[in-house]
Amino acid sequence: MSEFHYEPSSIVPYRDLEVIERCRRIKREELTRHTNPDYRIRIIKDDDVVFLWVADIVARIIRARDEGRKCVMLLPNPWPRYRHVAALLNAARVDCSHLWAFAMDEYADQDGNIAPEAWEWGFTHAMVKFFWAELDEAIRPPREQFIGFTKETLPVYGKMMEDLGGVEIGYFGPGWTGHVAFVEPDAPEFDLPLDEWKRAKARICTLSPFTLAQNSLHGCFGASGDLAMVPPKAATIGPAEVIACGHRWDMHAISIQGTVSSWQRLTTRLCLHGPVTPKLPASVMQTLRTDVYVSETAAMDIEQTWDIGY
Numbered sequence: 001m002s003e004f005h006y007e008p009s010s011i012v013p014y015r016d017l018e019v020i021e022r023c024r025r026i027k028r029e030e031l032t033r034h035t036n037p038d039y040r041i042r043i044i045k046d047d048d049v050v051f052l053w054v055a056d057i058v059a060r061i062i063r064a065r066d067e068g069r070k071c072v073m074l075l076p077n078p079w080p081r082y083r084h085v086a087a088l089l090n091a092a093r094v095d096c097s098h099l100w101a102f103a104m105d106e107y108a109d110q111d112g113n114i115a116p117e118a119w120e121w122g123f124t125h126a127m128v129k130f131f132w133a134e135l136d137e138a139i140r141p142p143r144e145q146f147i148g149f150t151k152e153t154l155p156v157y158g159k160m161m162e163d164l165g166g167v168e169i170g171y172f173g174p175g176w177t178g179h180v181a182f183v184e185p186d187a188p189e190f191d192l193p194l195d196e197w198k199r200a201k202a203r204i205c206t207l208s209p210f211t212l213a214q215n216s217l218h219g220c221f222g223a224s225g226d227l228a229m230v231p232p233k234a235a236t237i238g239p240a241e242v243i244a245c246g247h248r249w250d251m252h253a254i255s256i257q258g259t260v261s262s263w264q265r266l267t268t269r270l271c272l273h274g275p276v277t278p279k280l281p282a283s284v285m286q287t288l289r290t291d292v293y294v295s296e297t298a299a300m301d302i303e304q305t306w307d308i309g310y
Helices: 017-024 046-066 082-091 123-132 154-163 194-198 209-215 239-244 264-273 281-287
Strands: 039-044 071-075 099-103 105-108 169-172 203-206 233-236 248-252 290-295
Touching: 017 264, 039 046, 039 281, 046 071, 046 082, 046 169, 046 248, 046 290, 082 123, 099 123, 099 154, 105 123, 154 239, 169 239, 194 239, 239 281, 248 264, 248 281, 264 281, 264 290, 281 290
Parallel strands: 039 290, 071 099, 071 169, 169 248, 248 290
Antiparallel strands: 105 233, 203 233
16 A cells, blocks of 8 residues: 655644554553553443433532532533433432532633623523523522623632632533643643643633534534534633642543544543643643543544445
């Protein structure tokens, strides 16, 4: 066979071909091995990922209530399955007055104006609609304890968490670029040396073209590849807020409508076993206490096949 050598496109954020090839070759049975014993990687059935995530949220809220302390969480959005969390808390009549929930990011326009909570495709809107509003009024925390990004909260977002005693748990999952929250590897706002990058706090960030493509497949945007519908920027926590979490839960379980097609298969390997670098933002969790849950679909070996088209 004739050889054909080429470099990744200049718009690809992470371009080290030697590392990429090494990660492509990581087999399913090798995926859970890591040198950091506090970075615990598990492979679980696809259907179990959301169940375990819901169970963890509910369990932490109950434990904090029983121990008489605040429960401060950093949450991903938009996620209608928060209704399952609310249903369990309602059924058990769990008083949630001690719960504080922070959205980890929110869309913004080309000028950096953050989407208002009333915008129905927004992350704060979804967190409030599918979680807070689904809780029975008798057990629901005050509305001001569900917090999202605004012009006023952006400069003090991390401090607000600190003032509550810090975030107990942050729930994450890498984007196509390896982003954590909306900390993008190719955003000028996060173009910093590693040590300085780790100290970077919440800010407005330019979204990667790959994130626009990924999010255009979300149901809230029509799941139709409508690139123009995804806002160009976002407010996001920074690496500093990720590192400051008491614990992290990292989910790798995105496929295309339940098929074996998944852009996350290589991204997962790069973030779990590539270098710790701002070019793979989620890789910072390799150095931290983190529980990683990888679905069977994301853990599948990367193999070429002509049996699957687009």
